Structure formats: C-alpha cells, structure tokens
Amino acid sequence: MDWWDVLLVVVRVVGVFALLMTVTVLLVWIERKLVADMQNRLGPMRAGPHGVLQTVADGLKLFFKEQITPAKSEFLIYMLAPALSVITAFLMFLVVPFARPFDITLGGQVRSFTFQAMDLNISVLYVLAISSIAVYAVVLAGWSSGSKYPLLGGVRATAQAISYEAAMGLSLVALIMFIAVQNRGGDVMSMASIVDFQAGTYGATEGFLSFLNPIITRVPKWFILPQVIPFIIFATAGVAETNRAPFDLVEAEQELVAGFHTEYSGMRFAMFFLAEYINMFTMSALMVTLFFGGWGGPFLDTIALNVGPWLASVVSFGYFMAKVFVFLFLFIWIRASFPRLRYDQLMDLGWKRLIPGALLWLVASSLALAIRQFGLPWT
Amino acid sequence: MGIIGDLVKGMGVTGRQMIATIFGDGMITTEYPKAFREKPERFHGRHVLNRYEDGMEKCIGCELCAGACPARCIYVRGKENPADAPVSPGERFGFVYEINMLRCIFCALCVEACPTEAITMTHLFEMSTTNREDAIYTKTELLINEDGSANHMFPDDRLANLPELLKADGWMRATAPQGRVEYEGIPGWTPSAGVGLRPPEVGQSGDAAARDFTLPDGTTSLEVEPDEEE
Numbered sequence: 001m002d003w004w005d006v007l008l009v010v011v012r013v014v015g016v017f018a019l020l021m022t023v024t025v026l027l028v029w030i031e032r033k034l035v036a037d038m039q040n041r042l043g044p045m046r047a048g049p050h051g052v053l054q055t056v057a058d059g060l061k062l063f064f065k066e067q068i069t070p071a072k073s074e075f076l077i078y079m080l081a082p083a084l085s086v087i088t089a090f091l092m093f094l095v096v097p098f099a100r101p102f103d104i105t106l107g108g109q110v111r112s113f114t115f116q117a118m119d120l121n122i123s124v125l126y127v128l129a130i131s132s133i134a135v136y137a138v139v140l141a142g143w144s145s146g147s148k149y150p151l152l153g154g155v156r157a158t159a160q161a162i163s164y165e166a167a168m169g170l171s172l173v174a175l176i177m178f179i180a181v182q183n184r185g186g187d188v189m190s191m192a193s194i195v196d197f198q199a200g201t202y203g204a205t206e207g208f209l210s211f212l213n214p215i216i217t218r219v220p221k222w223f224i225l226p227q228v229i230p231f232i233i234f235a236t237a238g239v240a241e242t243n244r245a246p247f248d249l250v251e252a253e254q255e256l257v258a259g260f261h262t263e264y265s266g267m268r269f270a271m272f273f274l275a276e277y278i279n280m281f282t283m284s285a286l287m288v289t290l291f292f293g294g295w296g297g298p299f300l301d302t303i304a305l306n307v308g309p310w311l312a313s314v315v316s317f318g319y320f321m322a323k324v325f326v327f328l329f330l331f332i333w334i335r336a337s338f339p340r341l342r343y344d345q346l347m348d349l350g351w352k353r354l355i356p357g358a359l360l361w362l363v364a365s366s367l368a369l370a371i372r373q374f375g376l377p378w379t
Numbered sequence: 380m381g382i383i384g385d386l387v388k389g390m391g392v393t394g395r396q397m398i399a400t401i402f403g404d405g406m407i408t409t410e411y412p413k414a415f416r417e418k419p420e421r422f423h424g425r426h427v428l429n430r431y432e433d434g435m436e437k438c439i440g441c442e443l444c445a446g447a448c449p450a451r452c453i454y455v456r457g458k459e460n461p462a463d464a465p466v467s468p469g470e471r472f473g474f475v476y477e478i479n480m481l482r483c484i485f486c487a488l489c490v491e492a493c494p495t496e497a498i499t500m501t502h503l504f505e506m507s508t509t510n511r512e513d514a515i516y517t518k519t520e521l522l523i524n525e526d527g528s529a530n531h532m533f534p535d536d537r538l539a540n541l542p543e544l545l546k547a548d549g550w551m552r553a554t555a556p557q558g559r560v561e562y563e564g565i566p567g568w569t570p571s572a573g574v575g576l577r578p579p580e581v582g583q584s585g586d587a588a589a590r591d592f593t594l595p596d597g598t599t600s601l602e603v604e605p606d607e608e609e
C-alpha cells in the first residue's frame with residue numbers, strides 16, 4: 001500500500017460523491033417531470049431548458065434560507081439527525097459497484113481500478129446495517145423536534161422500519177444461500193463478486209428441455225430468474241425503507257403535515273431531501289446489483305479485448321445506469337399511481353405477507369438446495 | 380389476483396396519461412406567463428366602471444353594489460351632481476368608489492345589483508401587488524377612460540394583459556337582470572366593459588332562433604317589454 005492506493009481511494013470516494021449528487025439533481029427533476037406528465041401537467045419549465053436546473057435553483061434557495069429551530073427542540077440531536085440521514089445515505093452506496101473494473105499501471109505496479117468506493121466481504125450485511133441506522137435519523141428527527149406531528153412520524157418510522165427490515169433481511173438470506181451453494185468458497189457477500197457470479201449466460205441443459213438450449217444459453221445468468229420471490233419482497237421492502245409513496249406514512253402530508261421534517265428548514269431540510277433521493281437511487285442500484293447482474297451486459301469482454309478496458313468500463317457504466325433508471329422509473333410510476341397505504345394495511349402487508357412469504361421461500365429453497373446437494377433422504 | 384390486477388390497472392391509467400401527455404395531446408396546462416389560455420366567456424375578473432357614449436359616468440352612487448357585496452369590500456360615497464357640470468345623468472354620482480380586491484371574492488353580485496350597469500367585470504385577473512394599499516382600487520383605476528380603454532395600476536408590468544381588461548364577462552349580457560332564463564337575449568341589460576350601450580348577446584345557446592320563444596303565460600318573446608332602464 002503506497003500513496004497511489006490512497007490516491008485511488010480518494011478518487012473513488014470523490015467520484016461516488018459526485019455521481020450521487022449529479023444523480024440526485026437529475027432524479028428530482030426527472031421525477032417532477034414524469035409525475036407531471038402522468039398528471040397531464042408541464043412540470044418545471046423555467047430554470048434552464050425544460051427546467052433541468054430547477055433542482056439547482058431549489059438547492060441554492062434552501063442554502064440561503066433561514067434555519068428555524070423550534071424552541072422546544074433537543075438542539076444537539078435536532079442538528080445531528082439530518083446529518084445522520086445524509087451520511088448513511090452516502091455510506092450505503094459505497095459498496096455498490098457501478099462499472100467494470102480495469103487495470104492500470106501506476107508507480108510501476110499494476111493495480112485494479114474498481115468503480116466502487118470499497119468492496120467489503122460483508123457488503124450485504126453492511127447494507128442492511130446502514131439502512132437500519134438510517135431509520136434512526138427519522139426517529140431522532142421526529143423526537144427531537146419537540147413537536148407532535150414529527151413525533152408521530154418518528155413513531156411510525158420505527159414501526160415501519162422494524163416490519164420491513166425483517167422482510168428485507170430474510171429475502172436476502174435466501175438469495176445469499178442460493179449464491180453460496182452455486183459458488184462454493186466464493187466471496188458470496190461481496191457486491192463485486194455477486195456481480196461477477198451473474199456474468200455470462202445459463203449453460204445448456206441435458207434431457208427433455210434441451211430443445212430450449214438456443215434460448216437458455218442466451219439468457220443472462222441473473223439471479224432474478226431463480227429468485228423472483230426474494231426480488232419482489234426486496235423491492236417492496238425497499239420502497240418502504242426509502243419512505244416513498246405508497247409507503248410514505250412517515251411523512252404523510254395530509255395527516256402529519258410532513259412528518260419528521262415538518263420542523264426543519266433550509267439546508268437541514270435539504271439534507272433529508274437529498275438523503276431520500278440518494279436512498280431511492282441506492283435501492284434501485286442494489287436491486288440491479290443483486291438481481292439483475294449489476295453493470296454486466298453483452299459485449300463487454302469483446303470491447304475490452306478489442307478497443308480497450310476503459311471503453312468497456314464506460315459501456316458497463318451505461319448498462320448499470322440504464323438498468324437503475326428502469327427501477328427509478330418504476331419507483332416514480334408507483335408513486336404517481338398509488339394512494340398511500342393505511343397504517344393497518346402497512347402492518348398487514350409487512351407482517352402477514354412479506355415476512356411469512358420470505359420465510360416460506362427460505363425454507364422451500366433451502367430444502368430444494370439440500371435435495372440437490374445430498375439427494376432425497378430416502379434414496 | 381384481485382389486488383395485483385387493481386395495481387396494474389392503476390399503473391395503466393398513469394402510464395397511458397403519460398404517453399398521451401408526452402406524445403399526444405394530453406397536456407392540459409400551459410406555460411402560463413409565456414402562453415395565455417383562452418378564458419371562458421363568463422370569466423369573472425377585475426371590475427371596471429363604465430360610461431355612456433357622451434362620457435357621463437354610469438354610476439349614480441346608489442350604494443346598491445356595496446349593499447349586495449357579500450365580502451363587504453365596496454365603499455361608495457355618493458354626491459349631488461354639480462348642476463353646471465353633471466358627472467352622471469342621475470341626481471347623484473359616485474364620488475368615492477373603492478373596491479378592496481384583497482377581500483373581493485369575484486362573485487359578481489355587485490354587477491347584478493347595479494341598476495345602471497355601471498359596474499361590470501372583465502377578464503383580467505393578474506392583479507398581484509406588493510403591498511396592501513395597492514390592492515384597494517379607486518375610481519382612478521376602475522373608471523373607464525372616455526375612449527373606452529381601462530386603466531391598469533401597473534400598465535408596464537409583463538403580466539398586465541390589457542386586452543383582457545376590455546373583455547366583459549358575457550354573463551350579464553346574456554341574461555335578464557333577475558337571472559331569469561326566459562328573458563335570455565332580451566335587451567334588458569347591455570352591460571359590457573367600455574363606453575356606451577351594446578346590443579345584448581343572442582341566446583346563451585348562441586342560437587339566434589332561441590329568441591323566438593313563448594313564455595309560460597303565452598306571450599312570445601317579441602311581445603315582452605324589456606325591463607325599464609333608469
């Protein structure tokens with residue numbers, strides 16, 4: 001480890017930061033435009049062509065706004081909550097690989113430049129842990145504001161997070177188990193290797209299904225195919241984790257004014273806002289990474305071989321963003337379409353459907369994997 | 380599958396609207412300050428005080444509008460017409476006439492109450508001001524000029540859509556004073572922003588033949604005497 005490595009880490013971290021900020025600015029605009037289209041409206045039009053710079057203008061405005069602190073707030077915690085929310089949002093994205101790594105020679109050594117701030121061998125656990133901490137931001141913000149509606153929002157956030165965290169974790173257990181059996185000895189919880197596992201296509205099968213081989217051998221080996229149920233649970237819980245419609249009970253405008261961020265203004269509010277959009281992007285990125293092959297896509301190896309690894313990285317980044325934007329579009333579409341769940345419906349969905357569903361799938365898939373490995377017990 | 384079907388249906392609606400908005404003619408809003416939309420004919424906008432052809436003010440200072448106003452935002456003070464230079468054809472004229480536009484609800488009851496069609500409404504609604512005093516319109520702004528143009532408090536403002544200020548709301552021209560639909564199109568009222576009397580509009584249906592009708596008591600439209608003008 002020399003100073004080149006340090007420099008590479010700094011470059012990666014700054015790169016991830018810049019990526020997230022850019023994506024947020026665009027995402028807010030895209031969301032407003034798409035929701036406007038779905039409601040037959042124009043949406044922002046004034047700042048920049050078709051209002052692209054609207055988010056920048058809003059950000060600047062918030063930056064110069066007065067920060068009002070309620071008299072009854074717990075000041076220290078009240079100050080820390082927005083910072084906590086935005087820090088956890090940034091931290092969560094650190095483990096997501098967003099382009100194909102390539103080798104560069106720096107300081108006389110060949111180093112692999114990965115497009116991922118860090119690759120933990122417990123990335124999946126890390127994501128779950130950070131997303132749990134992110135809930136504290138909401139709860140603490142609600143509590144420390146010293147005001148009733150935010151408190152109600154914070155209480156709701158606690159209940160919602162507990163219900164959906166469990167479902168999310170359980171759905172990932174099944175996925176990780178599947179990956180572990182397939183790739184014995186691999187680094188099954190590292191995001192980079194999860195992407196690598198999904199490279200390529202399914203192998204040709206023997207037996208009566210072999211007539212399908214021309215199709216099967218062209219289907220990418222993404223985990224979505226064998227693991228549809230965990231994906232659906234993960235996606236639902238993901239929407240709930242990011243507190244977005246139809247699971248935005250925490251900040252239900254009609255009931256709780258704005259829930260936990262009612263009492264925040266200026267940049268402190270902007271931080272919550274930023275965190276929400278980063279979380280939305282991270283959730284989509286996680287779905288893509290875990291179930292849809294991450295940055296993988298066709299022709300990457302060919303390009304790397306014939307043109308250069310850097311172009312492969314650029315193209316793979318394009319694949320990644322394209323996949324992520326499909327999910328972001330879904331997020332936005334869902335938000336524009338569905339009314340908010342009632343509180344009991346939220347709990348019902350979490351505890352009576354998602355968690356039992358995840359458990360059932362976990363048991364069933366463990367049985368299937370065990371049978372495949374050891375054969376039926378009576379044979 | 381019920382709930383899934385419902386969810387898909389809901390997303391279908393928004394999806395269809397999105398496609399219609401982006402690629403078709405689904406868009407229903409306009410980029411307002413850059414593009415103005417045609418307003419409905421009976422749009423209730425800012426008031427004006429009208430004049431007769433000879434330049435006399437129509438307002439006779441009777442305060443009926445002030446009495447009818449549910450928001451209590453009209454203040455009228457009448458005054459004897461000076462004998463040598465009368466301002467209105469009546470005995471008195473509206474000496475002070477103020478409308479507090481912050482309180483006005485644009486219900487047009489003042490327009491209905493006025494016996495001389497002195498006060499009518501126009502299509503202009505861009506009246507935002509930066510202080511409360513400016514929201515009180517006095518005779519200076521309300522009274523129409525001799526040439527039929529109307530004054531605007533900030534005529535140089537980008538939003539001051541002066542042609543809108545000369546469009547009358549069509550409602551009064553098409554109905555009788557009492558709002559009775561049988562009198563539709565009968566020259567009982569001719570209020571309209573501007574100077575002088577205007578012919579009434581034909582039937583609300585836009586159909587000239589709509590004027591030839593029979594009232595419940597057997598009289599035909601041609602026999603109905605228009606309401607006496609003052």
Ligand code: SF4
Pocket residue numbers: 444447448449450451452453478482483484485486487488489490
């Ligand atoms: S429109 Fe209605 S509220 Fe406004 S001045 Fe006339 S009567 Fe009053």
Ligand code: SF4
Pocket residue numbers: 437438439440441442443444445455473492493494495496497498
């Ligand atoms: S505007 Fe009409 S109702 Fe009001 S004082 Fe003048 S004449 Fe009377």
